[in-house]
Amino acid sequence: MYQKILLATDGSEHSKRAAENAVNIAKCSQGSKLEVVYVVDADRAKSDVLTHWNSVDVNDSRKDQVSEVERIAKEAGVTYELKVLRGEPGPVIVKYANENEFDIVIIGSRGLNGLQEFVLGSVSHKVAKLANCPVLIVK
Amino acid sequence: MNTSTYRDSWFGNVKGDILSGLVVALALIPEAIAFSIIAGVDPMVGLYASFTIAVTISFVGGRPGMISAATGAMALLFIELVAEHGLQYLLAASILTGIIQVIFGLFKLARYTKFIPRSVMVGFVNALAILIFTSQLEHFVDESWIMYVLVGVTLALIYLFPYVTNAVPSTLVAIVFVTIVTISMNFDIRAVGDMGAISQTLPIFLIPDIPLSFETLVIIFPYSIALAIVGLLESLLTASIVDDSTETTSDKNIESRGQGIANVITGFFGGMAGCAMIGQSIINIKSGGRGRLSTFVAGIFLMFLIVVVGDIVVQIPMAALAGVMIMVAISTFDWNSIRTIHLVPRTDAAVMVITVITVVLTHNLAIGVFAGIILSSIFFVSKISRVRVVEEIKAGKVLYSLHGELFFASVTELLDQFDYDADVEEVEINLGRSHIWDDSAVVAVEKIVSKFRSTGKKVIVTGLNEDSTELVGKLANKLGSH
Numbered sequence: 132m133y134q135k136i137l138l139a140t141d142g143s144e145h146s147k148r149a150a151e152n153a154v155n156i157a158k159c160s161q162g163s164k165l166e167v168v169y170v171v172d173a174d175r176a177k178s179d180v181l182t183h184w185n186s187v188d189v190n191d192s193r194k195d196q197v198s199e200v201e202r203i204a205k206e207a208g209v210t211y212e213l214k215v216l217r218g219e220p221g222p223v224i225v226k227y228a229n230e231n232e233f234d235i236v237i238i239g240s241r242g243l244n245g246l247q248e249f250v251l252g253s254v255s256h257k258v259a260k261l262a263n264c265p266v267l268i269v270k
Numbered sequence: 271m272n273t274s275t276y277r278d279s280w281f282g283n284v285k286g287d288i289l290s291g292l293v294v295a296l297a298l299i300p301e302a303i304a305f306s307i308i309a310g311v312d313p314m315v316g317l318y319a320s321f322t323i324a325v326t327i328s329f330v331g332g333r334p335g336m337i338s339a340a341t342g343a344m345a346l347l348f349i350e351l352v353a354e355h356g357l358q359y360l361l362a363a364s365i366l367t368g369i370i371q372v373i374f375g376l377f378k379l380a381r382y383t384k385f386i387p388r389s390v391m392v393g394f395v396n397a398l399a400i401l402i403f404t405s406q407l408e409h410f411v412d413e414s415w416i417m418y419v420l421v422g423v424t425l426a427l428i429y430l431f432p433y434v435t436n437a438v439p440s441t442l443v444a445i446v447f448v449t450i451v452t453i454s455m456n457f458d459i460r461a462v463g464d465m466g467a468i469s470q471t472l473p474i475f476l477i478p479d480i481p482l483s484f485e486t487l488v489i490i491f492p493y494s495i496a497l498a499i500v501g502l503l504e505s506l507l508t509a510s511i512v513d514d515s516t517e518t519t520s521d522k523n524i525e526s527r528g529q530g531i532a533n534v535i536t537g538f539f540g541g542m543a544g545c546a547m548i549g550q551s552i553i554n555i556k557s558g559g560r561g562r563l564s565t566f567v568a569g570i571f572l573m574f575l576i577v578v579v580g581d582i583v584v585q586i587p588m589a590a591l592a593g594v595m596i597m598v599a600i601s602t603f604d605w606n607s608i609r610t611i612h613l614v615p616r617t618d619a620a621v622m623v624i625t626v627i628t629v630v631l632t633h634n635l636a637i638g639v640f641a642g643i644i645l646s647s648i649f650f651v652s653k654i655s656r657v658r659v660v661e662e663i664k665a666g667k668v669l670y671s672l673h674g675e676l677f678f679a680s681v682t683e684l685l686d687q688f689d690y691d692a693d694v695e696e697v698e699i700n701l702g703r704s705h706i707w708d709d710s711a712v713v714a715v716e717k718i719v720s721k722f723r724s725t726g727k728k729v730i731v732t733g734l735n736e737d738s739t740e741l742v743g744k745l746a747n748k749l750g751s752h
Contacts, residue, residue, distance in 0.1 A: 173552040176515035178606045180507070181395065184388040217517050219556070 133157075136165045137233040139224045139258070141175075142196035145239030149269040150200040153237040156267075157209040165211040167200055168227060169193055170220040221257030228262045237267045279334040283560040290559030291567025294337055294550055296442045298324075298572050299583065300594045301550070303462055305340045307591075308405045309348040309542060311357055312466035313583075316340040317576055318473040319364075319541030324569030326532040328562045332524030333509040335516060335560045337550040337568060338532060342402045342598070343500050343635055344543050350633075351493050359490055361478040364543035366487075366494035368533030371502060375527025383506050383522075389618040390642035391507060392607045393625025395548075397638055398504075399603035400630055406592045406599075409460070416457050417589050424448050424593025439553070441594050448590040449582075462591065463584030470580035472573065473539040496636035498530075501545035503639065505529050508546035515555050549601055617649040655680035657704065659687040667696040672704040676711035684714055690721050697722045702733030712742055 138153040140146040150167075157163045171179065171193075179193065193215060204211040216223050228236045238255045259266045298320050306316030320339035327338045352360050374380075410417055427444035452459065462468070480486050509520050533543040554564055576583065611619050621642050629638030657674035670688065674680060699718065706712060715731065722729045734742065 171515060173511070173515040173555040176511045177548060177552065178604060180511045180514050181388070181392055181604050182606060182610075184386075184391045184510075185384065217515060 132160055133234040134160060134163050135231070135233045135235075136163060137224075137228050137231075137236045138165060138167045138200070139220075139236065139238040139254075140167055140169055140197055140200055141220075141239075142169075142199075143239060145269065147199055147239075149237050149239040149267075150203050152267060152269050154203050154207045154209050156235065156237070157204075157211075158207055163209070165204060165209050166214060166233075167197055167204075167211055168214045168216050168224065169197055170216045170218065170223050172217075172219050220254045221261075224254070224258050225261040228258070228264060233264055235265050235267060236262050237269065240268050240270045278561075280562045283558075284563060286558035287561045287563035288567050290554050290557035291564040292571055293439050293557045294554050294559070294564065294568040295571035295575065297439050297550060297553055298337075298339055298568060299575060300441065300445055300586070300591050301342075301547075301598065302340045302572070303583070303586075304591045304595050305342050305345040306542070307465045308342065308402075309345040309360070310352040311348075311360065311542065313462060313468055314466070315357065315360070315540065315542050316345070317468075317572070318539055319536050319544050321569050321573040321576075322473060322536045322539045322541050323532045323544045324565050324572070326535050327528050328566035328569065330524075330531045331528040331562070331565070332522060332526075333512055333520035333546075334562045335551070335554060335564055336505075336508055336512045336520075336525075336546050337554050337565055338505065338529065338544060338546045339550065339569075340542055340544040341501075341504065341547050342405075342595075342602075343398050343504050344497055344545055346398075346401050346405070346633055346635065347493060347497050347500060348542060351490070355489060358479045359486075360542055361537045361540065362480050362486065363490040363493045363497065363537075364541070365478070365534050365537035366490055367497040367501065367543040368530040368535075368537060370494055370498035371530030371533060372527050373530075374498065374502060375523050375525075375530060378523045380502075380506060380522035380526050383503065386503070386639065386643060387618075387621065387646040389614070389621040390625050390639055390646060391503075392604050393622040393629070393642050394503060394635060394639055395507075395602060395604050396607060396622070397626045397629035397635060399599045400626065401633065401635075402595055402602065403599035404630075406595045409588045409592045413459055413589075417459055417592075420448050420452065420457075420459070420587060420589035421593045421596070423451075424590050425596060428593065428597050441597065444593060445586060445590045448593070449586050452587045452589070453585060457587070460588045461584065462586045462588065465588070468576065468580045468584050470577045472577070473541065475538055476540060478537065496634055497543050499639065500635045501529055501533070501543060502526055503635075504548070505546035508548045508551050511548060512551050512555060515552075516560060549598055617646070617653070621646045621649065651679045657684055657687075659684070661689075663692075663694065666694050667698065668692055668694045669698045669700060671700045671702070674704050675707060676701075676704055676714065677707035678710040681710050681714035685718060685721075688718060688721075690725055694727065696728045697730075699729065699731045700733045701731065701735070701738065705735060706738035706741055708741075715742075 133156055136153055136157050138150060140150060153165055157165045216227060236258055238258055240255050255268045259268060302316035302320040303313040306313045323338050348360055351363060424444045427447060428440045431440035431443050505525060506522055509522060509525050513520055529545060536543060624645050625638045625642035628641040629635050654675050657672055657680050660671040662669040719729045
């Protein structure tokens with residue numbers, strides 16, 4: 132029943148589990164397509180640029196971060212596509228999901244940065260509140 | 271990735287740029303004042319610097335949307351110069367710093383920043399954060415418990431106010447609140463006015479009042495070199511971060527030149543040399559700033575505020591500024607590097623820690639960076655200097671296969687890895703999986719060969735690759751007598 136599936140990931144443990152669920156849901160219906168998005172905001176850009184200072188392209192390293200997701204999807208034979216989006220994670224995911232009329236959004240319950248979550252509220256909550264489609268938050 | 275025209279880089283995002291520029295100006299004021307106090311000069315030196323640098327760089331910079339002004343990294347380098355020689359030498363050093371940076375830009379040296387290892391960059395950022403933090407400790411000396419409470423309140427507001435709204439920068443809310451509380455409760459604690467005067471006038475052009483002699487140059491040159499390097503390092507790092515978070519590219523050489531021009535102009539207008547600011551640039555991007563206009567508006571609005579409300583600014587308690595600086599330190603620090611310190615190679619972690627320790631001990635980020643670069647070069651050399659020798663014996667013949675790089679650091683141990691007295695007639699040394707890099711390596715191979723020959727064995731060297739053959743040929747004539 133879910134054809135267009137959006138998986139939001141940041142390479143964390145939680146988002147890996149979200150990926151497994153996303154792939155399982157994609158397998159349920161024929162012709163479904165999984166889109167994997169990785170959102171870069173200015174704070175993440177700082178840590179990513181520092182972490183990958185000597186690598187040729189930061190985006191290559193980002194793809195490495197979601198390689199686990201790719202592996203899971205490939206093994207299950209699910210069609211998937213990878214996208215890097217810019218901006219504040221919550222609003223960007225909501226906007227992307229609503230504009231492209233996804234059938235379901237799947238997201239890990241907690242990201243990498245505990246302090247940020249404490250201060251600004253969690254991304255998954257924002258997405259659950261504002262997306263127009265069902266949202267699966269994976270614990 | 272897209273490259274936009276110069277006109278676009280000014281007027282491609284007018285509304286977003288003006289709004290974010292205003293936000294940044296508000297956030298810049300406390301930092302400019304605090305950095306001046308770190309350097310040991312009047313708040314006006316940092317405020318004028320932030321104004322002239324931001325406005326100049328908006329025209330000549332290579333990275334639209336990046337915020338440059340007076341910074342902590344640069345202020346820390348000025349401490350000693352100001353203490354020993356005074357403000358005029360700071361201005362002269364700023365101008366010389368700018369000239370060095372312009373030269374750096376003209377010679378297109380920005381690409382060499384890729385030679386700075388990741389762990390040194392992380393160490394640089396972490397050391398900067400630690401120094402900003404420790405520079406605030408002196409404000410707590412001889413103060414009552416009220417100081418601690420007010421710093422706590424400032425920090426709480428900075429981190430918790432975004433819960434309520436993101437429309438106003440929370441640092442500004444915290445400063446206004448703590449200032450009002452201090453004035454209305456008549457707390458007896460130090461304020462900005464106690465650290466130096468604020469004049470509500472625009473900066474004017476003046477030539478630093480120093481003797482134009484060789485001696486002056488000897489005094490300021492070491493500072494200017496360090497300032498130029500640190501300024502460019504932070505600027506190019508910030509530019510990469512802005513590039514990445516806006517998915518655009520920027521010209522790092524033009525940015526280097528632009529930083530130089532901005533610092534020269536700043537020195538002539540009574541400001542201290544500065545550079546790009548990671549924190550402020552992130553604030554700008556998050557507030558919607560993308561173009562040159564955002565940096566320009568930030569500079570102009572900052573000056574406007576000082577002229578209009580300067581007499582209120584002097585009443586800001588140091589507790590509020592110290593709170594803001596502690597926040598700056600926390601957000602500058604790369605916490606990710608602590609979380610992953612057990613995952614990265616041990617040598618990388620060591621380089622990072624040594625960089626930090628060197629900076630904290632010397633108060634000089636440039637020295638820390640050099641220490642880090644040298645240490646990681648040594649680690650690198652020692653890592654690749656391990657040469658493996660595989661020995662195979664068959665029918666009176668021994669075959670040695672060398673795996674690894676042969677150069678000055680790797681050959682000393684190599685000689686001991688052969689059994690010169692082995693009971694064989696023929697020795698083959700295969701270099702198919704190694705590379706001869708320098709004359710030390712050529713000499714070493716020759717030495718091994720001659721050692722075997724002296725015990726009456728027949729020796730052949732095989733598998734030399736093209737580069738190595740060429741080098742051996744070139745050196746054979748000159749070193750043949752060894």
